[in-house]
Amino acid sequence: MSSHESSYEPKSATAKWWDERLPLPRLMYDQFVEFPTPRNLNYLWTFGGILTFCLVAQIVTGIVLAMHYVPSGTDAFDSVDRIRRDVNYGWLIQPMHAVGASMFFLAAYIHTFRGLYYGSYRAPREILWILGVFILLAMMATAFMGYSLPWGQMSFWAVTVITNLFSSLDQIIPGFGTSIVEWLWGGYAVSGVTLTRFYSLHYLLPFVIFGLVILHVWALHVCGQNNPTGIEIKTKSDSLPMYPYAVSKDIFGLFVFVIIFAWFLLFLPDYLGHADNFVKADPLVTPPHIVPEWYFLPFYAILRAIPDKLGGVIAMFASIAILAFVPWLDRSPVRSTKYRPIYKWFFWLFVFTCLALGYLGAKPAEGVYVFWARIFTLYYFAHFLIVMPILGSMETPKSLPGSISEAVLGKGSKSTTSSAPAGAPIGAPAAPEDR
Amino acid sequence: MTADVEDPERRDVLVIAASAFAAVGAASLIWPFIDQMNPDAGALALASTEIDLSPISEGQAITVMWRGKPVFIRHRTPTEVEEAKTVPVDDLPDPVARNENNPGSPATDQNRTLPGHEKWLVMIGICTHLGCIPKGQSLSDNKGEFGGWFCPCHGSHYDTSGRIRKGPAPRNLDVPPYSFVSDSTIRIG
Numbered sequence: 001m002s003s004h005e006s007s008y009e010p011k012s013a014t015a016k017w018w019d020e021r022l023p024l025p026r027l028m029y030d031q032f033v034e035f036p037t038p039r040n041l042n043y044l045w046t047f048g049g050i051l052t053f054c055l056v057a058q059i060v061t062g063i064v065l066a067m068h069y070v071p072s073g074t075d076a077f078d079s080v081d082r083i084r085r086d087v088n089y090g091w092l093i094q095p096m097h098a099v100g101a102s103m104f105f106l107a108a109y110i111h112t113f114r115g116l117y118y119g120s121y122r123a124p125r126e127i128l129w130i131l132g133v134f135i136l137l138a139m140m141a142t143a144f145m146g147y148s149l150p151w152g153q154m155s156f157w158a159v160t161v162i163t164n165l166f167s168s169l170d171q172i173i174p175g176f177g178t179s180i181v182e183w184l185w186g187g188y189a190v191s192g193v194t195l196t197r198f199y200s201l202h203y204l205l206p207f208v209i210f211g212l213v214i215l216h217v218w219a220l221h222v223c224g225q226n227n228p229t230g231i232e233i234k235t236k237s238d239s240l241p242m243y244p245y246a247v248s249k250d251i252f253g254l255f256v257f258v259i260i261f262a263w264f265l266l267f268l269p270d271y272l273g274h275a276d277n278f279v280k281a282d283p284l285v286t287p288p289h290i291v292p293e294w295y296f297l298p299f300y301a302i303l304r305a306i307p308d309k310l311g312g313v314i315a316m317f318a319s320i321a322i323l324a325f326v327p328w329l330d331r332s333p334v335r336s337t338k339y340r341p342i343y344k345w346f347f348w349l350f351v352f353t354c355l356a357l358g359y360l361g362a363k364p365a366e367g368v369y370v371f372w373a374r375i376f377t378l379y380y381f382a383h384f385l386i387v388m389p390i391l392g393s394m395e396t397p398k399s400l401p402g403s404i405s406e407a408v409l410g411k412g413s414k415s416t417t418s419s420a421p422a423g424a425p426i427g428a429p430a431a432p433e434d435r
Numbered sequence: 436m437t438a439d440v441e442d443p444e445r446r447d448v449l450v451i452a453a454s455a456f457a458a459v460g461a462a463s464l465i466w467p468f469i470d471q472m473n474p475d476a477g478a479l480a481l482a483s484t485e486i487d488l489s490p491i492s493e494g495q496a497i498t499v500m501w502r503g504k505p506v507f508i509r510h511r512t513p514t515e516v517e518e519a520k521t522v523p524v525d526d527l528p529d530p531v532a533r534n535e536n537n538p539g540s541p542a543t544d545q546n547r548t549l550p551g552h553e554k555w556l557v558m559i560g561i562c563t564h565l566g567c568i569p570k571g572q573s574l575s576d577n578k579g580e581f582g583g584w585f586c587p588c589h590g591s592h593y594d595t596s597g598r599i600r601k602g603p604a605p606r607n608l609d610v611p612p613y614s615f616v617s618d619s620t621i622r623i624g
């Protein structure tokens with residue numbers, strides 16, 4: 001698993017005894033204490049640790065909620081009410097879980113855009129990146145099923161609308177989509193039967209995510225971390241041991257994150273929710289305006305931008321799936337956008353596009369909103385399919401520093417490898433100014 | 436003789452046979468684990484229900500439940516029937532009647548109802564787009580541009596025959612299997 005020599009020295013007799021039987025302390029020491037981290041990491045690199053915190057927080061609060069929650073069509077709504085009003089500290093723990101889901105997505109999106117900006121998906125980190133895409137998908141499935149559990153009006157109708165997406169497969173094989181939907185529902189409509197199975201899966205999926213996270217961190221520790229320059233660690237002076245340097249930075253970042261989390265939790269616990277979800281699910285009345293949770297809005301906007309039912313569904317899933325192909329779509333000779341004067345603008349245009357789609361996803365699907373949703377959907381895909389490959393091969397990047405320490409300490413520092421060594425991966429290609 | 440010589444591939448057949456049996460066994464066990472999620476016997480048992488139409492006066496509509504789904508029953512006024520009849524089938528986004536009692540027929544108003552009972556429109560009240568319940572059952576509802584039903588979720592307009600006229604829904608509202616057991620009673624399912 002490690003890309004560096006183990007420097008762990010068991011100090012006591014017990015430690016030595018363990019080391020010969022189950023070298024777990026050695027593994028932890030090599031991977032999380034001595035592990036070489038680039039010395040120029042900025043605060044965007046603290047989100048991995050923040051995400052780990054979020055996952056653990058969701059699992060801990062979720063297990064507590066599961067002790068009081070009743071997964072049945074008749075009792076679920078009242079049981080959540082009881083958790084919030086009667087259960088000791090339920091008023092605190094239930095919103096921790098609900099607000100926690102939002103904070104989790106906030107962190108995951110920042111983490112992903114960080115990767116897109118600094119080219120962290122590029123060779124040799126493709127598997128690391130794709131595992132991240134799978135984690136995002138699993139998080140979405142978990143949050144979607146979790147949102148059904150309070151069994152309010154929004155819960156019920158979100159489940160109805162989203163599961164019905166699969167009925168669009170009827171357009172390919174008549175009857176196929178309907179049978180998938182009835183299979184998901186366990187009936188001819190969404191009901192308590194559906195709720196109970198979603199609860200089972202909502203409990204399962206976070207542990208699947210946990211497994212994926214272990215693989216994600218493993219892949220990270222094989223390649224090592226990327227960094228703002230996109231240049232690999234070349235000499236020892238480019239790196240610092242993870243403890244205490246990266247760890248203390250992670251902890252500071254986490255504290256700031258937790259303060260924002262606590263502010264929402266204590267002052268605006270229901271701000272990110274929807275008033276209709278305080279009305280019990282009614283299969284006979286659809287609320288006038290159905291919106292998903294904020295973190296699904298851009299995808300919802302893409303779904304509705306396409307006038308064809310099946311087309312909309314395909315576009316929505318494609319908007320996530322396309323991320324998995326980014327390592328091969330980006331054809332630039334350098335990793336980091338920092339050295340890409342033209343792409344930089346397109347990157348921020350892409351960020352703006354995602355925010356705009358989020359805004360449009362919350363608006364009714366009519367008139368000018370649909371028009372703009374189409375324009376931004378078009379750019380969303382064009383960014384990946386046109387800008388990334390074409391601009392990547394045309395643009396002349398700015399000249400890269402010779403090494404990480406040169407970037408941090410300036411030229412004339414002790415860095416000895418000023419011209420890229422042969423066989424260096426992208427990020428440090430044959431100096432681009434020579435092209 | 437060669438028969439005595441150990442042939443290293445002689446037992447391949449055992450490996451192949453064993454793997455094949457294991458694969459078929461595992462595959463046939465998957466089905467119960469998938470099928471358990473399908474609608475169960477209890478859900479299927481609720482398959483039919485009888486409704487008395489006599490209290491529904493002209494212009495009124497009621498909603499009943501059948502297999503966990505809302506069913507719209509509308510006692511249409513002669514004007515509404517007339518409006519529905521005058522639309523040429525070629526102008527409809529979905530030209531099929533979607534009537535389980537009359538499968539595959541063109542979407543004329545007559546084909547959407549039962550013969551001799553044209554004033555009664557019986558349909559599953561679920562938008563064929565993504566499953567919301569369209570508005571239009573109560574008198575004060577927004578009935579959309581065609582005077583029938585309007586789905587607020589993504590803006591689908593249905594006419595007085597429950598046919599999609601405008602918006603993202605791909606199909607007319609479905610007519611469930613039903614029959615008149617007497618002049619004023621129907622059985623759905």
Ligand code: HEM
Binds near residue numbers: 055066
């Ligand atoms: C990836 C981690 C998780 C995410 C993103 C997540 C997300 C959610 C969301 C969005 C809700 C709806 C909250 C509301 O609107 O009130 C919810 C509810 C719930 N979740 Fe989770 N969850 C996660 C992990 C877990 C775990 C591990 C468990 C149990 C072991 C769990 C148990 C519950 C229960 C019982 C509810 C219903 C009570 C309520 O609505 O607050 N969750 N979850």
Ligand code: FES
Binds near residue numbers: 563
């Ligand atoms: S569900 Fe009725 S228009 Fe989308």
